[in-house]
Amino acid sequence: MTTAATAPRRGPATGRRRAALRAAPALVLVLLALSGxxxxxxxxDRPVTAPYATADAAAALxxxxxGRDVLSRLLHGGAPLIATALAVAVLVTGAATVLGILAALRPRLGRLVERTADLAILLPAVLGIMLVALAWPGGGRLPVAAAATVLGVPYAVRVVAAAAAPIAATGYVEAAAAGGERxxxxxxxxxxxxxxxxxxxxxxxxxxxxxYVVSVAAFLQLGPQPPEADWALMIRENAPGIMLNPWAVAAPxxxxxxxxxxxxxxxxxxxPSRTTPETAL
Known part of the structure; x- marks a missing residue:
């Protein structure tokens, strides 16, 4: 009988291997999309078969x-979507981290940041993206990404501020502040x-x-426009022929x-595994 004392423990190497195995599909998919x-x-943009033709030797999907090749457009449509989503994620996470930590360390500033975030959260994201994208000269991906970044920061700030508040109130942070750290x-x-x-x-x-935001914007005819290859755009364009060639919609x-x-x-x-502020010392 195996007890808690005799049960084998997973070491750091085992944890790293499991993490690598779980991260591998994302890495493979991203690399495939970028090299597509x-x-x-x-x-x-070149037709190779009949409109909504089923899979054959000329078009695998x-x-x-x-009549354009679905597989070729699928391989071309991933890189722009990933780049846009990555830019939004980096900007939102970076801005929210800075503002959230400042809000936790400076309570007066924190109250102002949180009240501003509460007001901004009230604006529906889709409505805000539509207003910005339709008012932006020329449209395209840039206004969609800009609107998604601005509208995503308020909620993210609240998350970071809530996580940083108990850390900022711990004794070692107060000791560091008393020691003269800026x-x-x-x-x-x-x-x-x-x-x-x-x-x-x-x-x-x-x-x-x-x-999801970029995909919804493309589906609403905001952001990327034909004949650009984009996964969400492919769904909207090929929806009428889903019964003729399901892969044209199912693949993206x-x-x-x-x-x-x-x-x-x-x-x-x-x-990393979550730790309390006391055990992180």
């Missing part, structure tokens, strides 16, 4: 509404190292949200879902 244009058998030193040396799990988990969630749907799930699992796997 090099692997595509056809150009994205059949044709879209104009604000940026307190934030970078004392608070931020204890927020690694929260920040990494937040980054994963913001990336997934970025993927699966790609978006797998990307979101795999990146979120990778962020959770790579996050």
């Amino acid at each position: 244009p090099l692997l595509a058998p056809h150009t994205i 059949g044709g879209d509404q104009l 604000l940026w030193q307190l934030a970078a040396r004392e608070v931020l190292p204890n927020l690694r799990a929260t920040v990494l988990a937040l980054f994963g969630l913001r990336f997934v949200e970025g993927v 749907c699966l790609a978006i879902g797998l990307l979101a799930v795999s990146v979120n699992l990778a962020a959770d796997a790579l996050a």
Whole structure:
């Protein structure tokens, strides 16, 4: 009989291997999406078969509404989506981390930040993105990414501030402040190292949200425009012919879902184990 004292313990190497295995699908999918244009058998704008044709030797996943190769457009459509979502995730997580830590270390500033965030959260994200994208000269991906970044920061700030508040109130942070450390030193040396799990988990969630926001914007005819290859744009364009060639819609749907799930699992796997401020010393 195996007791708690005699049960084998998973060492750091085992934990790292498990984390690497959970992060591997996301890495493979991202690398495949980024290298997709090099692997595509056809150009994205040249018809190679009949509209909504089923899979054959000329088109492994059949044709879209104009007879273009679905597989080639699928391989081209991942890199722009990933780049946009990654930019949104980095900007939102970075801004929220800075503001959240400052809010925890400076209560007066924290109250102002939290009240501003509460007001900004009341604006529906989709409505805000539509207003910015429609008012932006020329449209495209940039206004969608900018609106998603601005509208994503308030909620993320509340998350970071809530996680940083108990850390900022611990004795070692107060001792460091009494010892003469400046604000940026307190934030970078004392608070931020204890927020690694929260920040990494937040980054994963913001990336997934970025993927979904950009996809919804493209589906609403905001952001990327035809004939650009984009996974969400492919879904909207080929929806009328889903019964003729289901892969024209199913393939980009699966790609978006797998990307979101795999990146979120990778962020959770790579996050360090949560520790209390006392054990982090």
